[in-house]
Amino acid sequence: MNYPVNEIFETIQGEGAKTGVPSVFLRLQGCPVGCSWCDTKHTWEVDKTKLTSIENVVDVSNTSDCWADLDENMLLSRLQKYSAKHIVITGGEPCMYDLRPLTALLHQNGFTTQIETSGTFEIYTHENTYVTVSPKVGMKGGYSVLVSALNRANEIKHPVATEQHIRDLQALLAKISHNQFVEVCLQPISQKKRATELAIAECIKHNWRLSVQMHKYLMID
Ligand SMILES: C[S@@+](CC[C@H](N)C(=O)[O-])C[C@H]1O[C@@H](n2cnc3c(N)ncnc32)[C@H](O)[C@@H]1O
Ligand SMILES: Nc1nc2[nH]cc(C(=O)O)c2c(=O)[nH]1
Numbered sequence: 001m002n003y004p005v006n007e008i009f010e011t012i013q014g015e016g017a018k019t020g021v022p023s024v025f026l027r028l029q030g031c032p033v034g035c036s037w038c039d040t041k042h043t044w045e046v047d048k049t050k051l052t053s054i055e056n057v058v059d060v061s062n063t064s065d066c067w068a069d070l071d072e073n074m075l076l077s078r079l080q081k082y083s084a085k086h087i088v089i090t091g092g093e094p095c096m097y098d099l100r101p102l103t104a105l106l107h108q109n110g111f112t113t114q115i116e117t118s119g120t121f122e123i124y125t126h127e128n129t130y131v132t133v134s135p136k137v138g139m140k141g142g143y144s145v146l147v148s149a150l151n152r153a154n155e156i157k158h159p160v161a162t163e164q165h166i167r168d169l170q171a172l173l174a175k176i177s178h179n180q181f182v183e184v185c186l187q188p189i190s191q192k193k194r195a196t197e198l199a200i201a202e203c204i205k206h207n208w209r210l211s212v213q214m215h216k217y218l219m220i221d
């Protein structure tokens with residue numbers, strides 16, 4: 001199966017409970033959700049005139065909206081060139097695509113996988129994929145599959161800027177109270193001071209984890 005690939009680069013996972021894990025990021029093109037504060041707006045449109053070759057999407061981390069059309073075998077041979085054995089599939093919204101052919105091949109070849117998703121599409125991935133759901137309450141792109149995504153989640157990484165975001169998260173957690181192993185993280189939106197202070201206080205209050213987008217503080221990809 002072919003995937004529209006915006007970029008592939010090796011770095012350290014900067015978000016969530018796996019912060020610090022050496023990882024290769026595979027960023028897919030396309031997302032209809034439209035978060036106003038999204039830090040990857042260049043991935044939203046899959047514009048057919050922006051189709052490019054693999055060389056232009058490998059080892060880059062920039063704001064280009066070009067993408068290469070690559071199948072799982074081409075991706076595997078490319079990913080095998082890196083040291084990191086943890087592959088983070090993000091976007092854009094990776095769950096617009098069926099991730100089973102790709103993640104199955106990666107697990108067969110000794111990789112671990114993680115996906116970063118908004119929970120607005122049904123999740124099709126390998127059973128051992130570590131699933132990070134970052135809910136987008138009130139955004140276009142909807143809400144309908146979010147509860148099933150949250151039940152599949154290994155980690156819920158909730159973006160926060162206001163008290164309303166905390167109430168939204170609590171309402172979601174009440175719907176999945178039987179998913180008792182899920183890690184809950186708060187991620188301050190855009191490193192804002194007030195958002196960060198709120199997240200610290202709420203993490204302490206509820207025994208949640210803080211996720212500060214470490215890569216932005218370190219100024220790495
Ligand atoms: C760019 S998104 C791509 C994956 C998927 N569309 C999603 O939203 O989970 C990756 C992660 O970055 C988070 N994110 C995006 N922009 C952010 C920002 N300005 N501040 C904090 N987190 C942000 C998202 O909530 C998500 O957890
Ligand atoms: N270092 C690093 N960690 C990340 N964790 C999630 C990211 C993403 O954009 O999905 C990301 C990213 O872009 N860079």
Ligand code: SF4
Binds near residue numbers: 136
């Ligand atoms: S769902 Fe993810 S990629 Fe899409 S707009 Fe929101 S943060 Fe950006």
Ligand SMILES: [Mg+2]
Binds near residue numbers: 039040
């Ligand atoms: Mg990012």
